[in-house]
Amino acid sequence: MKPEIFLFSRTPEADYHYLIPLPPQQSNAVGAFLQQRLADMQRGQADGTVYFFLSDTDAVLVRAVDSGCRDLYARPILSLEGLYCPMEDVRPFWLCLPHLVPGFWSASSIYTLLVKDGKTIPLPPARLMDACAQYSPKNRHAKAMERAIFAADTPVSFTFDADGLHFSEQPPTQGRTRWQPQEPRRCDIRLTLDRKTKAAWLEAVSRGSIPYSIARSADLAREADGWSFSALENAAAALEAGLDKYGWQYAPDKGGNP
Amino acid sequence: MSKIIVTAVGVSGSGKSNAYGAIMELLKVRRRDSYYLTACGATPEERIRNSGIINRYADINQGFVSTGTMITTEFPFAFGGHFRPDVPTYPLLDMPLIDYPGGVLKTMLGEGSEESSRLLHRIMDTDVLLLFADANILSEEGGVEPARQKIALEINTIFEILSTERDTAFVSKPRTVLLLLTKCDSGLIPQELKDNHFHGLVNRALQVFDPTVRFCINQPGWKIAVVPTSTCGDGNSNSWRDGNGIYHSEMTAPPQPYGFDLAILYGVMNELENRVRLGYDDSEEIPGEIERKPGFVSGFQWRHILQRLSGQENEQIELYRQYVGNLHSILDPLRGSQIVEV
Ligand SMILES: Nc1nc2c(ncn2[C@@H]2O[C@H](COP(=O)(O)OP(=O)(O)O)[C@@H](O)[C@H]2O)c(=O)[nH]1
Ligand SMILES: [Mg+2]
Numbered sequence: 001m002k003p004e005i006f007l008f009s010r011t012p013e014a015d016y017h018y019l020i021p022l023p024p025q026q027s028n029a030v031g032a033f034l035q036q037r038l039a040d041m042q043r044g045q046a047d048g049t050v051y052f053f054l055s056d057t058d059a060v061l062v063r064a065v066d067s068g069c070r071d072l073y074a075r076p077i078l079s080l081e082g083l084y085c086p087m088e089d090v091r092p093f094w095l096c097l098p099h100l101v102p103g104f105w106s107a108s109s110i111y112t113l114l115v116k117d118g119k120t121i122p123l124p125p126a127r128l129m130d131a132c133a134q135y136s137p138k139n140r141h142a143k144a145m146e147r148a149i150f151a152a153d154t155p156v157s158f159t160f161d162a163d164g165l166h167f168s169e170q171p172p173t174q175g176r177t178r179w180q181p182q183e184p185r186r187c188d189i190r191l192t193l194d195r196k197t198k199a200a201w202l203e204a205v206s207r208g209s210i211p212y213s214i215a216r217s218a219d220l221a222r223e224a225d226g227w228s229f230s231a232l233e234n235a236a237a238a239l240e241a242g243l244d245k246y247g248w249q250y251a252p253d254k255g256g257n258p
Numbered sequence: 259m260s261k262i263i264v265t266a267v268g269v270s271g272s273g274k275s276n277a278y279g280a281i282m283e284l285l286k287v288r289r290r291d292s293y294y295l296t297a298c299g300a301t302p303e304e305r306i307r308n309s310g311i312i313n314r315y316a317d318i319n320q321g322f323v324s325t326g327t328m329i330t331t332e333f334p335f336a337f338g339g340h341f342r343p344d345v346p347t348y349p350l351l352d353m354p355l356i357d358y359p360g361g362v363l364k365t366m367l368g369e370g371s372e373e374s375s376r377l378l379h380r381i382m383d384t385d386v387l388l389l390f391a392d393a394n395i396l397s398e399e400g401g402v403e404p405a406r407q408k409i410a411l412e413i414n415t416i417f418e419i420l421s422t423e424r425d426t427a428f429v430s431k432p433r434t435v436l437l438l439l440t441k442c443d444s445g446l447i448p449q450e451l452k453d454n455h456f457h458g459l460v461n462r463a464l465q466v467f468d469p470t471v472r473f474c475i476n477q478p479g480w481k482i483a484v485v486p487t488s489t490c491g492d493g494n495s496n497s498w499r500d501g502n503g504i505y506h507s508e509m510t511a512p513p514q515p516y517g518f519d520l521a522i523l524y525g526v527m528n529e530l531e532n533r534v535r536l537g538y539d540d541s542e543e544i545p546g547e548i549e550r551k552p553g554f555v556s557g558f559q560w561r562h563i564l565q566r567l568s569g570q571e572n573e574q575i576e577l578y579r580q581y582v583g584n585l586h587s588i589l590d591p592l593r594g595s596q597i598v599e600v
Binding site for chain 1: 269270271314324325326327328329331359360361362364365371503504505506507
């Protein structure tokens with residue numbers, strides 16, 4: 001996955017501009033959306049609210065914050081910072097968001113990581129994402145966010161602030177505007193038997209070319225003559241019953257997801 | 259309506275955004291000698307909407323505006339004066355003002371951008387050019403050369419290039435350049451630069467902007483003047499420079515801005531005088547059917563010719579003449595003190 005970091009801010013000397021620009025293939029919708037964020041920032045709105053904005057061809061995750069630094073006239077330096085994601089990576093990016101967004105919201109501005117002595121220094125996006133992933137579980141809205149994101153059938157625009165996640169009722173300019181709650185998504189349940197550690201577990205995974213894990217049972221210990229069928233069955237039933245709350249459904253006869 | 263183009267140019271931190279707040283206070287709220295700025299627009303709806311846009315921006319009554327400028331903001335202003343009962347109460351000219359991030363100037367000399375080329379074209383079209391020179395920087399110990407590097411490099415370069423353009427449109431139209439000394443309230447200005455209506459500071463500013471100043475003096479019909487200004491007014495601020503060389507300013511009393519209104523009025527006066535002298539009024543669009551041969555006459559001369567031919571100009575020109583007369587009566591007594599013509 002290749003999201004890229006971008007940064008609109010200033011150094012003490014040079015006035016505001018894109019210190020780290022977005023890649024040239026950015027869509028007009030994303031450009032217009034960011035222009036709107038800049039207008040808000042000009043009016044002094046830089047409270048760190050995280051925006052996820054999705055166009056038909058790409059997506060951005062962005063927030064405006066006070067960088068904590070000051071310019072040569074002691075004016076606070078604000079920073080519009082975030083990640084740009086091209087179309088082909090939107091889906092995996094979307095699934096990362098529960099680990100990324102709450103931490104991104106709580107962490108301080110990345111300006112000081114990116115700008116030193118008036119010059120920008122490269123930062124691998126993975127570093128930013130890892131740092132956020134460490135903060136994320138501490139956010140009290142992280143769990144609810146995870147559920148909502150995994151339940152949403154397709155990526156949609158949203159904001160994230162002190163009150164947690166808000167799917168956009170009316171996202172601005174040309175974004176993907178509607179989030180329609182879908183019928184539960186269908187998944188498989190896989191059994192893994194590990195002969196080395198003598199453990200078995202059941203795992204619910206999404207259908208599709210890159211299955212990802214939705215929920216996993218506890219390890220089941222091997223008994224003398226192998227694994228007890230009823231124990232496995234019970235674990236599968238428990239797993240299946242738990243899927244509902246993530247918005248998933250085990251439906252072996254029904255084929256893949258739309 | 260006719261239009262006058264006023265463009266403010268200055269590096270980041272030179273005081274442009276605060277100047278817009280001061281201009282609003284001086285001409286929109288206080289209305290010096292009945293001259294005013296108001297929202298422009300073809301319909302009442304548009305004017306009301308524009309008025310909302312203007313009011314949401316820089317308000318210096320809360321202290322210095324200290325959000326840096328991130329995006330270009332246009333103030334849809336119209337300018338007028340009701341200095342005699344028989345002049346119309348409605349505005350005379352559209353006067354859109356634009357605040358842009360000072361960094362655009364740097365961009366122009368570096369990688370360039372859509373925004374920087376828009377600014378350059380606006381400078382080339384401008385009737386009145388306001389150049390911002392920060393009095394704090396002019397007062398720094400190093401004197402002329404370091405100050406030139408900090409605040410005048412870009413504008414001097416732009417003038418050097420424009421003055422040697424093959425296309426003479428820029429130099430052939432008479433223009434007014436105002437060198438605004440900003441932050442003249444600052445306690446960091448040494449007394450010897452302040453004495454005698456900022457005589458020392460004015461001279462330093464002229465040296466710092468030397469190539470530009472010399473160019474303006476040498477152009478027939480061009481005018482250049484220096485105006486000391488302040489957003490907050492003398493005695494209403496506390497300014498200091500900390501150990502890291504960072505400038506701090508606090509407003510300590512309600513603002514009493516000065517200078518900016520005079521600069522605008524002086525610019526308008528000269529531009530209207532030019533229009534009267536040349537019999538030119540830019541309200542009429544060039545008719546589409548008549549083809550203009552590029553390079554033959556400038557757009558400016560062309561409009562002039564067309565208007566002469568159509569004989570329509572008289573009424574508007576007559577109004578311009580009245581404005582010019584009244585503006586002279588207001589501004590002439592201030593020459594040499596609050597407006598220093600070069
Ligand atoms: N003392 C004083 N300080 C000023 C004045 N105008 C601006 N400043 C200071 O200069 C800083 C930069 O001004 P600003 O208008 O934002 O500059 P811009 O970057 O050119 O738009 C402000 O934050 C103030 O601290 C003034 O008239 N007097
Ligand atoms: Mg500004």
